[in-house]
Amino acid sequence: MPVYKDDNTGKWYFSTRYKDVYGNNKRKMKRGFTTKREAKSSEASFLNDVNEGFSDSNTYDYIFNHYLEHTDLRPKTKRRKQNEYKKHIQDKFGHINMNKITQNQCQEFRKYLMNNIKSTNSARTIWSGFKVVINYANKYFGLRSDPTISIKPIPRVKPKPKYMLREEFDDRINEIEEQDYRELFTLMFYTGMRIGEAMALVWEDYNKYKKEISINKTMDITNRTIYPRAKTESSEDIVPLPKFINNMLDERYQREKQANKYFNEKSFFVFGGLAPKHYSHVHKKFQKVFPEYNIHVLRHSYASYLANNGVDIFVLQSLMRHSQITETMGTYSHLYTEKKHDAISIFDK
Structure with missing residues (x-):
């Protein structure tokens, strides 16, 4: 197809007709190429994407970027996946057609991760991200066989x-x-809230009459961006409050309302006011008093206290807002040893 030169700018551009995925006639124009060759190459690449965009003959790089563009990922998750891809995957698989990736290459990649990534869990995360793109190609690009299917997964190491x-x-x-x-820390200890959930709270989320908080959003602590959804689907729930925590929040509400001229329940943050606090400041304050802990220990402490005081593990799952009971049991079942002894004592009666 011919390409054209813009007499006003001296730059090259292409203009071509094509049919979209619905069979409608469309025109694509793209400007700003320095040379005629660049314009022709870009047009050829565009037409190839249109004609063979959903073929397993596309490169891993193409399908990876298609996955990022068409999957509903949080910006933070997308940045992490891009960094992992550039650092560990791109030079090995980016140029290879998806249907040409072999089991041996995947096995060597697993070996590379196990030998070069200090944390087994980090290696597992990168491996899982690699497999996600292959699964995506299988679902949307017609990849017939999964070259990783017979390769042993990287085990998860779950620290106590x-x-x-x-x-x-x-x-x-x-x-x-x-x-x-x-x-802030007191609320987290006595509700099990994550730091991003607590810092995203606005006063509209608090109901003092029902003694509860609605978790429906979270904050990316790296850039203070508020996302209008919880961390996971199961995390979006109601958190009940002990009476003394409810009283603490009610007193805080009255103070904030009286002290701030522009107070508004829908937009005024429980911790921060018109804007949420900076996590760096929160982290610094926490580490000053609790240097041997990270801030997530408040959530574990909440669960541990409940478990040690006889709260049923299925109730604990609900309070922790875990999607699966296996997640709760895998983390806190060791705290139920006394319950096991109580149960087995029936044989002594």
Whole structure:
């Protein structure tokens, strides 16, 4: 197909007709090429995508980028996948047609990850991301065989979660001078909320009469972006509040409402005001008082306290907002040892 030169700019462009996926006649024009060759190459690439865009003869690179563009991923997740791809996958598979990837290549890639990535869980994450693109090609690009199907998965290493006792938390939290941070950490300890969920709260999410908080969004702590959905589908739920936490929030609500001229329940953050707090500040305050813990330990401590005080594991699953009971059991079943002894004591009666 011919390409054209713009007399006004001296740049080249192409203009071509094609049929879209619905069979409708369309025209594609793209400008700004320095040379005629660049314009022709771009036009040829575009037409190839139109004609063979959903073929397993496309490269891994093409299908990876198609996956990123057409999958509903959070920006944070997309950035992580792009970084993992560029660092570990692109030079090995990016140029290979998807239907030419072999089992031996995949086996060598697994070996590379196990030998070069210090964390087994990080290696597992990269391997899973690699397989996701292959599964995507199988579903949307007609890939007939999965070259990874007979390769042993990289195992998940689940460390035993750290947690602090309620007495320890109640004693040490008073070392934090600023009331904002003291109340933020207290809310997290006694509700099991994640940091992104707590920092995304606006006053509209709080109901003092029902003594509960609605979790329906989260904050990306790297850039303070609020996403209008929880971390997972199961995370979007109601969190019940102990009476003393409800009283703490009610008092905070009254203070904030009186102190701020532009107070609005729909847009005023529970911790931050017109804008959420910076996570770097939150992290710094937490580490000053709890240097041996990370902030997620508050969530583990909440679950551990409930488990140690006899809360049924299925109720714990609901309170933790886990999608599967296996997630709850895999993390906290070791805390139910006493329950097992209580159950088996029936034989001694």
